[in-house]
Amino acid sequence: MRGEAGLLADLSALAIRFTAHEHEAVFTVAESEAVNAAIPGAHTKNLFLKDKDGAFWLVTVPSDARVDLKALPAAIGSKRVSFGNADQMERLLGIAPGSVTPLAAINAAPGSVTVVLDEGLAAAPVVNVHPLRNTATLGLSGGSILDLLRHWGHDPVIAPIPVQEIA
Numbered sequence: 001m002r003g004e005a006g007l008l009a010d011l012s013a014l015a016i017r018f019t020a021h022e023h024e025a026v027f028t029v030a031e032s033e034a035v036n037a038a039i040p041g042a043h044t045k046n047l048f049l050k051d052k053d054g055a056f057w058l059v060t061v062p063s064d065a066r067v068d069l070k071a072l073p074a075a076i077g078s079k080r081v082s083f084g085n086a087d088q089m090e091r092l093l094g095i096a097p098g099s100v101t102p103l104a105a106i107n108a109a110p111g112s113v114t115v116v117l118d119e120g121l122a123a124a125p126v127v128n129v130h131p132l133r134n135t136a137t138l139g140l141s142g143g144s145i146l147d148l149l150r151h152w153g154h155d156p157v158i159a160p161i162p163v164q165e166i167a
Contacts, residue, residue: 001094001107004132010106010151011140018140019126025135027098029063036063041126041139046100048089052079056092059116060102060129061161071162076116094132101130102145102156103138110153122146122158 011018021039026032029045036043043063050056057078061067073081086097093100094107105115121127122142129145131138149156 003094003107007103007106007131007148010148014147014151016140016144016147018138018144020131021128021137021139023135023137025098027134032063035137036128039128039137039139041128042121042124042142043128044101044121046102048084048093048100049078049081050084050088051081056084056088056113057081057116058093058100058102058105058113059118059161060121061118062121065118065161066164066166068162068164075159075162076114076157078114099130099132099134101132103129103148104132105149105154106132106152108152108154113154114157115149115154116157116159116161117142117145118161119158 023035026035044060045063047059047067049059073079089095092108092113093104095104102115102117124142126139127142127145128137128139146156
């Protein structure tokens, strides 16, 4: 596991520009709203999923998205999905619930987890994600997130993530 030190080293080695924000621990999107208000850019939430065939997925979407979990598998090229558990997350990504981030792919063996980035986030100039812990946020471009994923040997999926209509 390369961890946050490895992440920061790769950001430097690849000359990726980012902003860093330290803050109190946040465990849910609701808890992060006050922190996010002071940080410009797109904010995210992450779904750690397992499909019917045992494949793992890490899906990053805008923080306000209500993902349509029934339509999601078709959008990402999977079969029926359910949430992965904390032990699987720790084993594959080296992180605990509350700290989920696409940047945790630094700890994942290529092919062990498919990372999916919402197409709007992939094109965003500033996307805010955790640096493997929920007491900080890094702001970097969606393109830079994709560059990091590819640098770590992952082939990220960029997809239009289906959302539920608000009634």
